[in-house]
Amino acid sequence: MPSRLIVSRDLAELLKLLAHSDRLRLIEELRAGEKDVSGLAVALELPATRVSQHLSLLRAHRLVEERRHGRSHFYHLTNPRLADWILDALPFVDIRTRLDDNDHIDTARALWTAADSRSKH
Amino acid sequence: MPSRLIVSRDLAELLKLLAHSDRLRLIEELRAGEKDVSGLAVALELPATRVSQHLSLLRAHRLVEERRHGRSHFYHLTNPRLADWILDALPFVDIRTRLDDNDHIDTARALWTAADSRSKH
């Protein structure tokens, strides 16, 4: 029964794809909706080339989809539930050494789930 | 607010830790309960050295814990919910090209959730 092995390989591939802080931030940024490359670059304070490279990787694996309008390329999540699933991992993240309050998980989740990417720089 | 950045880094680190098919299989194998290194090596058909190396990595990040008895080292999951969370990712895995039935997700989940690691070789 090699199926189990195959599944574990595919799962590992998915996780590897997500295992980069830039890409995680991109995905969580796209949770709010469609956004173009330069918009993402500004929001995450990353060079546009890097954003483009990460998006191309995510696109190759169908995690995001592209829509072109004018000279802008707008990206959106193929399956927004993925972003929810990622946030479900926060309880397993060891952040107690860096945030000094107790309810760090709620804090962390709030940082992402709230529509706060626009409310503050 | 660098917190969001920090969280994404920690999350990425966790995902990187899980992004290896051997380690995924180890974690799912330990879902059933404690097991020693050679037991895991036999169950997953992997060289014991490799199993040991993976476990040492998981241990360093507190995903598993060790209990020594005699000359055997028994490992168990620090937080079994992690294994559940991993299985929740199966709907996002692209396995349609390799399993030819339709309900591949149920199939895949059954492969892991059932106590079938012993029922078949």
Add this chain to the structure above:
DNA sequence: CCAAAACCTGCAAAGTTGCGCAGGCTTGAA
């Protein structure tokens, strides 16, 4: 048509990971 904006891709340097292998430690049995 021409130029600039917005992206994409190829490439090479630097860093990281995975793997087997050799060697070492600890425990239990003879």
Add this chain to the structure above:
DNA sequence: TTCAAGCCTGCGCAACTTTGCAGGTTTTGG
């Protein structure tokens, strides 16, 4: 005490990733 089982760690090589940079394509505006 001596041996072997069971496990761990260090080392080195191969393979992969990340990143900036240079150069390319498409679209819009003049």
